[in-house]
Amino acid sequence: MLNTLERGELMQVAPIASGVVNNLQSHRALYVALLMHDIAKGRGGDHSEIGADLALAEGPVLGLTAEETETVSWLVLHHLLLSHTAFKRDIDDPKTILDLAEVIQSPERLRLLLVLTVADMRAVSGKVWNGWKATLLRELYARVAEVLAGGLSTTERDMRVQRAKEAAALLLHDWPAEAREQFLSLGYAGYWLGFDPETHARHARMICDAEARKAPLTVETQPLPARAVTEVTVYAADHAGLFSQIAGALAVAGGSIVDARIHTLTNGMALDTFWIQDAAGGAFDAPHRLARLFVLIEQALTGHIKLAAEIRKASKAVLGRRVRAIHVPPRVVIDNHASNTYTVLEVNGRDRPGLLHDVTAAISDQGLQIGSAHVSTYGVRAVDVFYVKDVFGLKVENERKLQQLREALLASLGSPDDAASPVPAPKRRRTMDIA
Secondary structure, three states, X not given: OHHHHHOOOOOOOOHHHHHHHHHOOOHHHHHXXXXXXXXXOOOOOOHHHHHHHXXXXXXXXXXXXXXXXXXXXXXXXXXXXXXXXXXXXXXXXXXXXXXXXXXXXXXXXXXXXXXXXXXXXXXXXXXXXXXHHHHHHHHHHHHXXXXXXXXXOHHHHHHHHHHHHHHHHHHOXXXXXXXXXXXXXXOOHHHHHHOOHHHHHHHHHHHHHHHHHOOOEEEEEEEXXXXXXXXXXXEEXXXXXXXXXXXXXXXXXXXXEEEEEEXXXXXXXXXXXXXXXXXXXXXXXXXXXXXXXXXXXXXXXXXXXOHHHXXXXXXXXXXXXXXXXXXXXXXXXXXXXXXXOOEEEEEEEEOOOOHHHHHHHHHXXXXXXXXXXXXXXXXXXXXXXXXXXXXXXXXXXXXXXXXXXXXXHHHHOOOHHHOOOOOOOOOOOOOOOOO
16 A cells, blocks of 8 residues: 555545655655554554564664664554544644644654555555545644644634634625624634634525524535535534434434534534435435435424434344344543543444434433534444533543443443333533534
8 A cells, every 4th residue: 555655546535645655754664664563463462562662673673773663663653643533533622633743743753654544544444444534634634734833832723713714704705794793703713613714604604594594403415525425514503412313313314424513603503513424435415315314303303203213223224133243342431631621532332323322312411511523433343532521511520420421321332222211311401612
């Protein structure tokens, strides 16, 4: 795969890696790192750490210089860093980017890590690499590169928000000044930093139209074939369990959620965006399926559909007996260090229709607000990461509460066939957005 990148044959699917690969200063180190990155699997312990130690010992034997040996060891140690961060962490959170930049430290190491990550992922399986994951990696690379070039200090956050608003205002230049200013006052910082100006302008038109029609629910869909996803934007009154209800409706419709961004606006309305794929891993774009999607979301939000029962039906239809027999041990990791303001939950289990609905319902039932969700699937294993706060807007640090949360999440990872009753309805409000 590295050879293929160097020959420029992956320019369409991996343009950034293809652009930097021939300008690297450490080609020999990169090749050896690719050779050794998984060499310690099966030896017990963290294969990245063990492999890094092996690289220090074997580098000189292979004829590498001390500098090359150190580079190989560092790459082996951190070969999962970019992919894990892109797919499991909130890359709109400045701390995520700054923590990553602190580990990487140099533009050359960032370039090496990107090329290694792309080559590694594409070599594993065609299903591991897709357009959406490529987009996330590109965005992460660009943001870390900006920090390493001296930008994106935390004190510049307000300036970046202001620039985003100004860019959106330019695209709305034909609007009355009052209407334009009203839209610019709706979003918190996380919203302005989470989308490009064109998307902000599209949201503005959608919100303006919804308010003019006094529509209780607006759903917009936009297939993005280049990213192999369809973007689903929902504008509705915020209420407890909204995220879980929408996720359930998307599951019943046959959509697989690959990412989501959740925003509550200053007017109390929710503007939630989901990126979904069909069962084949492509854009969810058939017109009749998109029409049914709107109906299902409306039915879910009005209570006219029993989500738990419909999800069980969808699960049986999609998962064959062999797939259902595959056991993926459920795992819940709670991290209070990855973010300054959120408790980060990493939930691992066997993927199935409605899993995100069940997990988020359990989170909301524990009285927690979901700030953002990051969804990845590796074969039959789902790895979902959530940034959450308690009802007071604080991290969850009480040990008893953390244990209850862990048990609730583990229970939600079970098969819907095992559930004696539907997941309890959430009782509390969710997030007010990442500030």
